Amino acid sequence: MTETLDLIVIGAGMAGVSAAKKCARAGWSVAIVDELPYGGTCALRGCDPKKMLRAGAEAVDAARRLTGKGITGETRIDWPALMKHKESFTDPVPESMESGLKDAGVRTLHGRARFIAKDRMAIDGHGEIAFRHALIATGAKPRSLEFPGAERLIDSTEFLNLAELPRRIVFVGGGYVSFEFAHIAARAGAQVTILDRGARQLKRFDPDLVDMLLDRSRAAGIEVLAEAVIERVEDKGGAHRVVFRTADGTDAVEADLVVHGAGRVPAIDHLDLAAAGIETEQGGVKVTPWLQSPSNSRIFAAGDAAASPGKPLTPVAVFEGKIAASNMLKDKRTEPDYTGMPSVVFTIPELARVGLLEEEARERADVEVSFTDTSGWFSQKRLGESHAGAKIITAEDGKILGAHMFGPDYAELINVFSLAIKLGLTAAQVKAMPAAYPTGASDIGSMF
Known part of the structure; x- marks a missing residue:
């Protein structure tokens, strides 16, 4: 007789893991399956290992910027040693992730999964599993390129x-x-x-x-x-x-x-979604605003695999995974609120944004745009950085609609504006924030 689970999660990345733990702790019978090592793209193949390698690049760049300003000698990256530094983080992740899932009461499976009916899937090495609910959280993969070679x-x-x-x-x-x-x-x-x-x-x-x-x-x-x-x-x-x-x-x-x-696209081709009557759009799993499949109510999707309004970011995946789990557990239709979700390109220095772009804001209402070249400010001067800037967009009532920043440590500073947008704060309220000095946050009052 085929086993029936309350929930099967496909994909052991951040969206899938957060949902699996939440449902298991609520008393559901839950399994999670992935054909790759547990941890997902962010922890193993993206955000985190990238930033481990960036640490070496940051150190070299910092030394070069201050050459002649108190720093002497050649600084270079030992690539194999830097890679070992990265592996000191990534190597323990799969075992740690799987252990945490088991502690939460989640059954962990390894193998490729595919749907064979609206309430059933086959998993390599594990046979068929029936389910009341399934969450598709398989993330994304590099899109196909068509040119020769x-x-x-x-x-x-x-x-x-x-x-x-x-x-x-x-x-x-x-x-x-x-x-x-x-x-x-x-x-x-x-x-x-x-x-x-x-x-x-x-x-x-x-x-x-x-x-x-x-x-x-x-x-x-x-x-x-x-x-x-x-x-x-x-x-x-x-x-x-x-x-x-x-x-x-x-x-x-x-x-x-x-x-x-x-570019990347949702990694869903191998799931045989048609066998479960699951529709797709824009390359991802078609979902309602509350992350449920409109064509198969047993199915939910979260993270990069879902054709939701959320951007392909790790915090969005975690957030959507938890929302989907809550909606399944409580049979509710709670919609994710993506307000104030920041995004960063971790170049050196980094480029960050939260809220509306200037062109988007101007389409909606009259706005005030403050664009400031901050490259000559103390925060950059002490580091020898030559390029930095900030653009803050506010509405007529003073509320912050968007913040855009390029400069050292601005990936941290953007979080202040993320909170401001989330809470609907005005420029005056943000400027009133007392900040430790001299820090990046103490620059905020002069940016708009």
Whole structure:
């Protein structure tokens, strides 16, 4: 007789783990399954290992900025040693994650899962499992590239596990992955090129600050080529030759490594969703505003696998996982509130945003926009940083609608504005906040 569970979760990343624990602690029979090591993209193949490697790049860049200002001598990255530093975090994650799930009462399974009916799935090595509810939290994967030679590219997961760093690297795409990895690789001594088919890079961020980031990237030795459409990647004596087309004609660049940074899509192709009557849209699982499948009420989806309004960010995945779990447990229709969710590109320095872009805010109402070049301020002067800026957008009633920042430690400072937007605070209320001095937060009052 086939076993029936209250909940089966597909995907042991942040969305799936948070939901599985919540339901198990409420007394449900819960299992979670993943064909990859437990931990998901963020902990194992994305955010966290990336930032471990960035620590080395930050240290090198900090020393170089202060050369002649009290710091002498050559500072360089030992790539294999830096990789071991990263592994000191990532290696224990799967066992720790699985142990935490078991402690919460979740049954942990390993293998590929696929639906075979509206209330049933098959899992490699475990047979068939029936369920009252299922949560799809399988995350995302690099999107397919169609040009000849695309199979020669490596993805972000492979980059984060490079035993040695090649001398010449081309990143394809103008988003988070390309810019973050490019800034690490350039500080480690690689010759780096970013090829982006679009006219504007990092489209989700303020264009004025993106321009600052582009200037800073070029100052770090990164070549950024916009409106460069790749035609093919071919062999060049054991290396690669990337052929691309621009408005000026066809050109090429040689590289020892070509990295896919041209976007990600929901990782749901292998699930056989049609067998369970699960609809999709925009590449992800179609969901109601409360994260339930409209075509199969047993099914919920959260995180990058869901076609929800939430951005593909780890905090969104965790938040949606908990909301989905609560809705299943209580048979409610609570909708996630994405207000005040910040986002950061961890270049050096970092680019951060929360709330509306200037163009979005102007479409809605009359607004006040304060754009400040902060590169000459004390906070940057002490670090030798040459590029920094902030743009704060407020409504007629003084409420903060958006905050956009580029500079050292602004990934932390953006959280102040995240809280302000979440709570509906005005500019005057934020300026009234007493801050320790001298800190980044003490600069806030002068930004708008």
